[in-house]
Amino acid sequence: MIRVAGCDPGTSSLDILAIDERHAIAQVSFEPDELRADPTLPVRWLRENGPFDIIAGPSGYGLPLVRAADCTDAQLELMSLVRPDERGTSHGVGGFSAMVRAFRDSGLPVVFLPGVIHLPTVPIHRKLNKVDMGTADKLCVAALALAQHDRDEPAAVIEFGSAFTAITILKDRQIVDGYGGTSGMMGAMCGGAWDGEAAYLLSPLTKADLFRGGVADAPDRDIGKAAFREAFTKTVYGLLNVHGVQDIYYGGRLLRTDSDLVQQGLGELPTSFFKLHYAGDLPGAWVKHAAQGAAIIANGLAGGAFAKVVDWLKLREASGTALDWLTHPRAVEVRTAFGVGEPCSPAE
Numbered sequence: 001m002i003r004v005a006g007c008d009p010g011t012s013s014l015d016i017l018a019i020d021e022r023h024a025i026a027q028v029s030f031e032p033d034e035l036r037a038d039p040t041l042p043v044r045w046l047r048e049n050g051p052f053d054i055i056a057g058p059s060g061y062g063l064p065l066v067r068a069a070d071c072t073d074a075q076l077e078l079m080s081l082v083r084p085d086e087r088g089t090s091h092g093v094g095g096f097s098a099m100v101r102a103f104r105d106s107g108l109p110v111v112f113l114p115g116v117i118h119l120p121t122v123p124i125h126r127k128l129n130k131v132d133m134g135t136a137d138k139l140c141v142a143a144l145a146l147a148q149h150d151r152d153e154p155a156a157v158i159e160f161g162s163a164f165t166a167i168t169i170l171k172d173r174q175i176v177d178g179y180g181g182t183s184g185m186m187g188a189m190c191g192g193a194w195d196g197e198a199a200y201l202l203s204p205l206t207k208a209d210l211f212r213g214g215v216a217d218a219p220d221r222d223i224g225k226a227a228f229r230e231a232f233t234k235t236v237y238g239l240l241n242v243h244g245v246q247d248i249y250y251g252g253r254l255l256r257t258d259s260d261l262v263q264q265g266l267g268e269l270p271t272s273f274f275k276l277h278y279a280g281d282l283p284g285a286w287v288k289h290a291a292q293g294a295a296i297i298a299n300g301l302a303g304g305a306f307a308k309v310v311d312w313l314k315l316r317e318a319s320g321t322a323l324d325w326l327t328h329p330r331a332v333e334v335r336t337a338f339g340v341g342e343p344c345s346p347a348e
Contacts, residue, residue, distance in 0.1 A: 002053050002304040006294025008137050009058035011163040012253055015287035017295045018049055021305050024284035039098035043106045053302040055110045056294040057103045059136035062115030064318035068104045074339035076100055078321055082207055084337055114318035116178035121314055127325040132180030138166040140293030142175055145249040147296050147309050148280035156245045160252035160262045163189035163211055169243050173312035182210050185231040188254055189214040225264055232265040251279030251289035
């Protein structure tokens with residue numbers, strides 16, 4: 001019997017789900033303070049609850065299905081995308097880099113998953129000057145929706161995270177587009193895509209600045225909610241115009257911590273036109289949806305019941321880095337800082 005585990009390194013916690021084919025057999029949620037104090041806690045938990053055939057590790061901005069045993073230090077930095085001048089400090093979930101390093105060095109059968117930008121099913125023109133089209137955990141939420149709702153129709157999968165709101169687009173069971181939490185609409189903590197002039201005036205920006213400007217930073221709660229609702233509506237209707245989506249799948253931690261905010265956003269969509277679907281939970285699972293999706297992907301990679309999900313998403317064909325499609329003249333400096341050479345041209 002296949003036994004796998006999946007991880008979600010979210011802002012508010014790191015969740016892990018272990019499944020035996022389709023059912024939860026163990027799960028845990030670590031708070032940021034716990035991880036800052038001891039980044040090896042998740043690895044110890046996995047040892048105690050193993051053995052596992054495959055573990056989908058915390059992958060941040062993603063790598064193209066890299067086994068932990070083969071992961072280099074440069075690839076570790078590509079998962080966190082923290083500039084060299086800020087490395088060694090804690091951002092988002094406490095001690096992410098130290099925790100991922102613990103996974104890399106654990107000897108466990110860990111694989112790091114791609115982000116949306118690594119997928120061959122996303123057309124190149126949508127990747128230009130993008131980094132965050134959806135981190136690996138957003139891809140995992142899409143996998144959960146796809147596993148629970150096996151449909152051909154175009155669909156939007158929305159994760160309402162505790163800090164970010166991200167949207168991926170499914171067509172013919174493949175991800176073809178995505179707005180990451182820092183490139184799309186406002187979130188509970190994050191302001192979403194930046195106004196270039198605001199970014200210029202507030203520079204130099206830090207990684208921590210990506211977690212600011214959302215509903216929590218609005219002058220008052222009502223103004224924040226109004227901004228969130230309108231940003232949500234504009235984004236969904238824009239995707240409707242481009243992709244023809246009517247099916248909306250939704251999940252995420254914010255459903256549990258601020259369901260009123262989520263429902264206000266969803267309430268802007270007329271149910272006479274849009275079909276709203278809860279992303280669903282695996283039997284017995286209570287951890288975050290991204291951890292559930294990560295376990296589904298791990299199961300699929302191991303040849304289990306969800307193998308078709310991995311095949312549909314073409315995860316084994318993921319390639320490149322999250323920095324490949326920056327076209328600004330200074331992009332070379334950025335890639336060099338992360339040990340990345342010039343990307344191949346589309347023709348190659």
